[in-house]
Amino acid sequence: MITIKRTTSGNPDFDSLRIPLDAYLAHLDGEDHAFYAQFNKSSLLKNALVCYVDNKPVGIGAYKEFDADTAEMKRMYTNPEYRGKGIAKAILTELENWAREEGYKVSLLETGHKQIDAIGLYQKMGYQVTENFGQYVGIDNSVCMRKNLK
Template sequence: MITFKRTDSSHPDFIQLVALLDADLATRDGEDHAFYDQFNGITDIGHAIVAFREEIPVGCGGIKEFKNDMMEVKRMYVIPEARGTGMGSAILQELERWTAELGYTHCILETGKRQPEAIALYKKNGYTVIPNYGPYEAMKNSVCFQKDVSFSKNQDQ
């Protein structure tokens, strides 16, 4: 059984999963890792989700305000053993629900071209590619996405 815990970035399981994510990204991003790492701190993430299967943490994600009507999805990760099971989509959909519950209408995010699994996940879940934003504007390795999640609030009622 899969359960989600809504928490913040101080939760020990979230911190542990983000450490695994950072190790993976250091390998994938190579020389670009130091640039991306500066935008991937977790202290500003007030809304974090940890996914558990049989009480074992298997994935995480977070959201933080980007603009008045928009949350930025951050620190999405699923352990290798749980990939291909729909876990990433489940975490993302829970983050979208939470975003809508908080009154925001859109999610925005950045991922890297060296993360084809992440790109496929976001496209599969209805995210559309947008021009690179903020600190990622000049990064050729970045791909940015956006999705209207205002529907999520209405679906749950």
């Protein structure tokens, strides 16, 4: 059974999945990892989720305020053995619902060109590629996406 818990990035189960997430991103990003890592400080996230299957933490996600109308989705990760089972979709759906409840009208996110599965998921969930925002302006490896939450 899948359950999703609203929490913060200080939750030990969130942290237990942050570690393999960071290792996975370090592998994908290669030499660019230090640049991206500075923007992914999980200790600062007050809107975080942990997804459980039979009480085992298998996925995480979070968001932070980008501006008064916009939430930026962060730290999306599903344990590899649970991928393809709807975990990431459930996490992103709950993050969007939570952001709507807090009054956000737009969701932004950034992912890398090598994260083909993530890009596909985001497109299926209604996200469209947009101009790179914030610290990602001019960064060729970044794919920025946007979705209206209305």
